[in-house]
Amino acid sequence: MRIVFNTAFEDVTLAMQRAAESLAEAQRQVSTGLRMGKLSDDPLSAVAAVDEHSVLDRLDAYKGAGDAASYRLGLADNVMTDIINQLTSAQTTALSARGSEITQGTRDAAANELLAIRDALMSDINTQFQGAYLFSGSNVTVAPFSVTGGTISAYQGDNDTNAIDVGSGRAVASTFDGGAIFQGSDPVHILDALTNLAAAITAGDQAGIDAGIQALNRGFDRANAAQARIGNDERSLDDARSMLTTMHAQSITRMSSIEDADLAQAASQLSQADTAYRAALAAMSTIGRVSLMDYLK
Amino acid sequence: MLRIASRALDAQRYGLDVTGQNIANVNTAGYTRRSVVYEEVPPLDPWSPGGGVDVQALVAARAPLLEARLMFEQPGSSREGAIADHLAVLEANLGQPGASLDAALARFYNTYAQLAQNPISATARQQVIVEGQTLSRTFNDLATGFNNAQLNADRELRDTVRQVNALASQIAEINAGIASAGPGNADGLLDQQSVALASLSELVDVTVTHNADGTIDVSVGSGRSLVVGPDTFALTAASTPPQGFAQIISDGAAVPTDVTSEITGGRIAGLLQLRDVLIPQYQTQLDQLAYGVATDVNTLATSGYDLSGTAGVNFFAPPSGVAGAAQQMAVNSAVVADSSLVVASATTAAGNNDIARAIAALQDQPITGTTSRPVDAWGNLVYSVASDSRSATQARASHDQVIQQLKNLKDQISGVSIDEEAAMLLKFQRSYEANAKFFQVTDQALDLLMSLVRT
Numbered sequence: 001m002r003i004v005f006n007t008a009f010e011d012v013t014l015a016m017q018r019a020a021e022s023l024a025e026a027q028r029q030v031s032t033g034l035r036m037g038k039l040s041d042d043p044l045s046a047v048a049a050v051d052e053h054s055v056l057d058r059l060d061a062y063k064g065a066g067d068a069a070s071y072r073l074g075l076a077d078n079v080m081t082d083i084i085n086q087l088t089s090a091q092t093t094a095l096s097a098r099g100s101e102i103t104q105g106t107r108d109a110a111a112n113e114l115l116a117i118r119d120a121l122m123s124d125i126n127t128q129f130q131g132a133y134l135f136s137g138s139n140v141t142v143a144p145f146s147v148t149g150g151t152i153s154a155y156q157g158d159n160d161t162n163a164i165d166v167g168s169g170r171a172v173a174s175t176f177d178g179g180a181i182f183q184g185s186d187p188v189h190i191l192d193a194l195t196n197l198a199a200a201i202t203a204g205d206q207a208g209i210d211a212g213i214q215a216l217n218r219g220f221d222r223a224n225a226a227q228a229r230i231g232n233d234e235r236s237l238d239d240a241r242s243m244l245t246t247m248h249a250q251s252i253t254r255m256s257s258i259e260d261a262d263l264a265q266a267a268s269q270l271s272q273a274d275t276a277y278r279a280a281l282a283a284m285s286t287i288g289r290v291s292l293m294d295y296l297k
Numbered sequence: 298m299l300r301i302a303s304r305a306l307d308a309q310r311y312g313l314d315v316t317g318q319n320i321a322n323v324n325t326a327g328y329t330r331r332s333v334v335y336e337e338v339p340p341l342d343p344w345s346p347g348g349g350v351d352v353q354a355l356v357a358a359r360a361p362l363l364e365a366r367l368m369f370e371q372p373g374s375s376r377e378g379a380i381a382d383h384l385a386v387l388e389a390n391l392g393q394p395g396a397s398l399d400a401a402l403a404r405f406y407n408t409y410a411q412l413a414q415n416p417i418s419a420t421a422r423q424q425v426i427v428e429g430q431t432l433s434r435t436f437n438d439l440a441t442g443f444n445n446a447q448l449n450a451d452r453e454l455r456d457t458v459r460q461v462n463a464l465a466s467q468i469a470e471i472n473a474g475i476a477s478a479g480p481g482n483a484d485g486l487l488d489q490q491s492v493a494l495a496s497l498s499e500l501v502d503v504t505v506t507h508n509a510d511g512t513i514d515v516s517v518g519s520g521r522s523l524v525v526g527p528d529t530f531a532l533t534a535a536s537t538p539p540q541g542f543a544q545i546i547s548d549g550a551a552v553p554t555d556v557t558s559e560i561t562g563g564r565i566a567g568l569l570q571l572r573d574v575l576i577p578q579y580q581t582q583l584d585q586l587a588y589g590v591a592t593d594v595n596t597l598a599t600s601g602y603d604l605s606g607t608a609g610v611n612f613f614a615p616p617s618g619v620a621g622a623a624q625q626m627a628v629n630s631a632v633v634a635d636s637s638l639v640v641a642s643a644t645t646a647a648g649n650n651d652i653a654r655a656i657a658a659l660q661d662q663p664i665t666g667t668t669s670r671p672v673d674a675w676g677n678l679v680y681s682v683a684s685d686s687r688s689a690t691q692a693r694a695s696h697d698q699v700i701q702q703l704k705n706l707k708d709q710i711s712g713v714s715i716d717e718e719a720a721m722l723l724k725f726q727r728s729y730e731a732n733a734k735f736f737q738v739t740d741q742a743l744d745l746l747m748s749l750v751r752t
Contacts (some may be wrong), residue, residue, distance in 0.1 A: 002710070002712070003716075004708050004714045004715075006708055006712050010701070010704070010705075011701075038683075039682065040385075040393075040686035043679075043680050043683035045510045046680065047676040047677075047680045047683075050394040051672065051676055053395030053399055057395075058407075058661075061406075061407035061411075063411050064411065065410055066415045130418065131415075131418070132648060136648070138649035139412075139643065140416070140417060140646075141648060152642065160644060160649060162413075162648065162650045163650075164413060164414055165413070168661070174414065175648065292715070292723075293719045
């Protein structure tokens with residue numbers, strides 16, 4: 001086989017370029033920690049990375065929604081606890097004012113206490129979160145109850161409660177139907193019931209007091225049921241967040257397997273590529289170094 | 298005897314000249330090494346030993362079969378090279394996973410999820426608009442990137458047609474030179490012809506007919522003449538509607554003929570494949586995605602109510618159709634001007650968040666009329682570009698490997714070896730010295746004879 005200078009030169013030049021490419025690629029992997037430099041390095045993995053990034057973005061969004069929902073549910077839970085406590089106090093006060101032997105002064109004091117409880121309940125049910133009423137259903141810009149000229153309005157919200165998606169196919173309530181909690185199927189809401197009860201106690205109206213106590217009992221049951229639903233949502237949210245944490249970790253692992261370079265392998269390849277590149281450079285420097293021309297005198 | 302010596306000295310010096318020419322052209326592209334063929338000069342009469350030596354021919358070590366094989370292989374490499382070069386740029390325009398349209402889509406839908414947490418929040422509404430605009434700009438930029446890639450392919454196509462015509466003219470001139478020089482006297486021109494043909498075959502696949510006088514005829518496509526002897530039939534890049542892209546017209550037929558579809562190899566074929574097949578496919582995929590996203594969001598938005606309880610308006614400016622949807626995508630200017638027009642509610646109640654939730658959930662559902670979620674459609678587009686780019690790169694590498702081997706084989710026959718030429722130098726130098734000695738001896742013998750005559 002005839003060996004000509006140009007062939008040797010081109011072969012070694014090509015080998016040198018390939019070695020330089022391999023070295024640059026190994027350096028890129030080690031320095032960036034990423035397996036792929038461009039999409040065409042591995043089209044299938046590129047698509048998998050797109051999908052996995054989308055999964056991560058969605059999980060992050062669910063996590064954010066879960067955090068927001070957690071604040072709301074926590075606040076609603078606290079409000080319901082206070083409402084239940086207030087209703088319990090009201091029940092106790094009403095029961096203590098029941099009976100013919102109670103003095104007028106005691107009845108008046110009990111009535112005043114019930115009216116104070118009513119005002120506290122109204123304050124509770126009109127709780128706002130980020131400028132929106134929590135217990136107005138979807139009518140979040142309107143307070144559930146308001147007072148005009150000493151008269152408490154009917155429930156002003158609606159029964160269309162909002163939900164927040166906190167996971168795939170999993171949603172928790174973000175607003176609550178104050179009417180269902182405070183009135184349900186009763187003819188009057190709990191606030192008016194307390195007003196009426198206070199009036200009955202002041203007047204010594206035993207039938208009115210009994211009716212008021214029964215209304216308080218029903219209100220207490222509704223509040224407990226509502227808090228139970230909130231508690232269920234909180235538990236569901238905890239489950240969802242726990243699942244999100246697991247899914248997030250799994251997604252990160254998958255992402256890493258798709259995108260991250262095996263650093264040990266990359267370092268080994270870098271070493272090999274460096275050796276190959278040095279060898280190619282050395283080979284290039286030997287081309288044409290010696291020829292018959294050197295021996296012609 | 299002096300005549301024999303003189304002729305031999307001329308012949309050996311010619312050998313030295315040829316060796317020098319070979320060494321001088323060791324790096325000349327297309328140069329074919331030459332060698333001298335000597336012949337004995339026959340005796341003039343039966344008692345004569347002979348007339349010495351003469352140069353019979355100067356032979357170029359050509360490898361026609363390998364050259365033909367290279368001509369066959371080169372267009373494939375160039376075609377894939379053109380596709381790989383342009384797709385590498387296009388691929389970079391697509392961005393990295395998690396930092397491109399996929400991220401813009403996720404952020405857009407997720408701001409609707411945030412709006413669902415507090416539908417009356419002015420900040421959340423403004424954020425939806427901002428992300429809608431970002432998404433629109435991302436679609437616009439990608440569409441512009443595809444359009445520019447198409448325009449660049451067309452621009453390069455026109456340049457390449459000009460190069461083809463320049464090379465065709467060069468080959469025609471070389472043909473004229475070969476024809477006038479006559480057979481056996483045109484090795485330099487034949488080398489130039491070979492180089493010009495190799496360059497031409499990188500640009501377009503050609504069919505070459507070798508004539509007896511050393512000239513060649515070149516045709517493109519289905520036998521459309523490009524060069525016939527000293528004549529050239531130029532290709533023309535003619536702008537044609539609707540986009541004004543160039544179609545290739547050949548003058549090498551009875552009437553100017555569109556040969557665009559007949560070109561299947563060379564850089565031109567790659568550029569045509571990019572401009573007319575691959576990029577339009579990508580554009581359609583992107584447009585379908587943009588159209589689907591905008592239409593699905595608008596459908597939900599117009600089924601709901603804005604913050605004031607008024608029937609909802611389109612969030613995106615409604616696309617006129619699939620074609621051009623990515624380039625046209627924009628947030629409805631009325632919504633941009635008034636964030637209360639962002640629709641989150643399915644009822645007239647401002648605080649209802651059903652539409653916001655439904656729009657956020659669109660990211661998990663197939664685009665209407667398709668089986669792909671938005672991110673899947675984007676993934677499909679990414680895969681199309683990436684796999685086409687990879688295929689072209691691999692195909693080019695495969696062709697290049699074959700080409701390199703063929704070039705090596707050709708160089709083994711036609712290339713200049715420094716060692717070999719050094720040996721030839723030595724050979725001719727020694728021959729020249731020996732003949733010079735013969736001349737000297739002859740001269741001395743004649744001197745002796747002349748001195749005898751004088752005495």
